[in-house]
Amino acid sequence: MSGSDEAPISAREASHLFADWKAVPAIVLAVSGGPDSLALLWLAARWRKALKRGPALGVVTVDHGLRPEAAREARAVKQLARTLDLPHRTLRWTGEKPTTGLPAAARAARYRLLAKAAKRFGATHIMTAHTRDDQAETVLMRLSRGSGIAGLAAMARETERDGAVLVRPLLDVSKQRLIATLSKAQIEYTTDPSNLDPRFTRPRWRELMPRLAAEGCDSRNLARFAARVARADAALELLVDGAERFLALRGGGSHPGGGYDAPAFSALAAEIRIRLLLRTLARVGGEGRPELGKVEMLAAALEGAAAKPAPERGQIKLKQTLAGAVITLTPARLLIVPAPPRRRKSG
Numbered sequence: 001m002s003g004s005d006e007a008p009i010s011a012r013e014a015s016h017l018f019a020d021w022k023a024v025p026a027i028v029l030a031v032s033g034g035p036d037s038l039a040l041l042w043l044a045a046r047w048r049k050a051l052k053r054g055p056a057l058g059v060v061t062v063d064h065g066l067r068p069e070a071a072r073e074a075r076a077v078k079q080l081a082r083t084l085d086l087p088h089r090t091l092r093w094t095g096e097k098p099t100t101g102l103p104a105a106a107r108a109a110r111y112r113l114l115a116k117a118a119k120r121f122g123a124t125h126i127m128t129a130h131t132r133d134d135q136a137e138t139v140l141m142r143l144s145r146g147s148g149i150a151g152l153a154a155m156a157r158e159t160e161r162d163g164a165v166l167v168r169p170l171l172d173v174s175k176q177r178l179i180a181t182l183s184k185a186q187i188e189y190t191t192d193p194s195n196l197d198p199r200f201t202r203p204r205w206r207e208l209m210p211r212l213a214a215e216g217c218d219s220r221n222l223a224r225f226a227a228r229v230a231r232a233d234a235a236l237e238l239l240v241d242g243a244e245r246f247l248a249l250r251g252g253g254s255h256p257g258g259g260y261d262a263p264a265f266s267a268l269a270a271e272i273r274i275r276l277l278l279r280t281l282a283r284v285g286g287e288g289r290p291e292l293g294k295v296e297m298l299a300a301a302l303e304g305a306a307a308k309p310a311p312e313r314g315q316i317k318l319k320q321t322l323a324g325a326v327i328t329l330t331p332a333r334l335l336i337v338p339a340p341p342r343r344r345k346s347g
Helices: 011-021 035-050 070-083 102-121 132-144 175-185 201-214 219-249 262-266 270-285 292-307
Strands: 026-030 056-063 088-092 125-127 158-161 164-167 259-261 318-322 325-329 333-338
Touching: 011 035, 026 035, 026 102, 035 056, 035 070, 035 175, 056 070, 056 102, 070 088, 088 102, 102 125, 102 164, 132 201, 132 219, 219 262, 219 270, 259 262, 262 270, 262 292, 262 333, 270 292, 270 325, 270 333, 292 318, 292 325
Parallel strands: 026 056, 026 125, 056 088, 125 164
Antiparallel strands: 158 164, 259 333, 318 325, 325 333
């Protein structure tokens, strides 16, 4: 992306930022009232106005019911949307709020409400204002948790969530440029105090960013790192695709018993085995994608069991359950099948 980190975003730059989605039928813009999302609203509206034909735009603000100021901020967003000739709707997260894990719960609720709003609006895409700064913070947070390659790739430009396509056109843009864009347009914005609350993880990392940047670990380099990891992750997924096809030819993936040729599976590289297990368990177990750490332990157990001779009684070398599936290793096959329903406790 051209331009310094202090320069406002021009109309020409905006056309490049949003170009990938000019042919979709409708887009919902997620706008909270903060600088990032207000800049998204302003830029997207100008981009759409410059097109002869393009997607219908709708604006949605989610009020999580956590701050009394949120209602006033939603009204301010509605007013700006009205001046830009865009429809606006405020949705509220109702019900009891959790005492722990509040940011994650609020995020899940927000995307769930946005997906419902998109469906009502006839939109296939939801546009959010995640920036390069958000990407850098996400990389650091996941690195601190020991995430795998897929996690360190951080946020993608497009992802599917809750039946909609989540798009992030500003992922390579700094927050400074968005603030400069609003200043030039003379648009006021609010700041959510939770963004600075040290009780939450992301604000603590945000506070560290200036010191990390002084050592070269700035948002630009961290975002570049995430892009390179994403590239490596995509290449590995292609290798897993090839491994699945290879095992199917060996009587594996398409086998009615849900199994793979055990020697052929064991001959795969460790990372490919782990990723293949992740895929298969998510598909067979019915409990969603299992935790990476647990699958790594399973892969290590399978590797150890494969190296040992089969027990004298029977041919089973290893048998265990994980993520709603039963994994059984014999000298010839690795079987992964759905676990039987759990019995209800009587009384």
